Amino acid sequence: MIDLFTGTAISLAAPRSSDIEEMKTWRNSHYLRMVDTDYAFPKVPESPSKALEFRIRTNEEDQLLGFAALHSIEWNNQCALLAIGIGEEEHRGKGYGAEALQLLLQYAFYELNLNRVGLDVISYNEPAIRTYRKAGFKEEGRLRETVLRDGKAFDRIVMGILRREWVALQAE
Template sequence: MTVKNQSLFHGEFLRFTAAYPGDTEHMARFTEDFDYLRRLDTDFAVPSQPSAFAKSSTRSGNSVEFMLRPLENDRLIGFVALFKIEWNNRAAHMAIGIGDPKDRGQGYGADALKMILRYAFHELNLNRVGLDVISYNESAIRAYTKAGFTEEGRMRSSVLRQGKTYDRIMMSILAAEWEALQNG
């Protein structure tokens, strides 16, 4: 594994930061977007109070979370996290959210994926990063596939939305697969 002289906290468009004062209120406003919540999680959609985000830490024993900000300013556009880290298995789950609809489709998600995978494999020395995504979130599935994730399986009809069921797709990428994509 070759570590290039490159900041793990900067990408092509974004940088990772800790939460700034006021970010909890901003993240709570993201949850007022029904579509955002329906793409982010399989739980029922309900806006969150800022206090819900204040309780989450940037770093704990089995999770790491970064706020996403464009390189040119301090505007919060979303978050990316590695959670349920199993140090003995060198494995983690990943989650990403771009809050404002106008920030989606701008390359931020792809950049955040590159950055969090580089961090997972080069800084945390993980071997596997997994995630799950709802089958109707086609843009996320394309982004994950383009980043090198492979579908491992499905939980059929496991998400019920407005009277219709959807699959939950399990995907992952291994360190060796990610390295091969970086070198080839």
């Protein structure tokens, strides 16, 4: 049997109440502008949602690195959207997000029996776009100039992956 929540370097873990304070430090404007299309604003921890939320933690030190979630789940259509983020700049570009993405897709397709997982990403978030493409996501469309930042307009890229596409990539 596969371990649904543990990868080589990281694990998808349940949220802890102690995470809130650390995650507040990630809410600087740069981080918010990379993962959210809403305007940057210091946010209060949200009330529990219907999303399946995980924290990304290192296996060795149990250090909090980020979050991953499946949300907007439509059970009748076997589809969901995902959100993922690595909090501190020093932890980005090390493969943690890519590994968390693979674990989240494994969970979505093998445990939840979903057929499709989608997302949207701001066009200037090139590292995330590369990670999604490498994981097998395909661009399905663009919402042109829907994100306005610093006097410039950016597209929101809609991407998705089907279960059969992801399974085929795992076999390679």
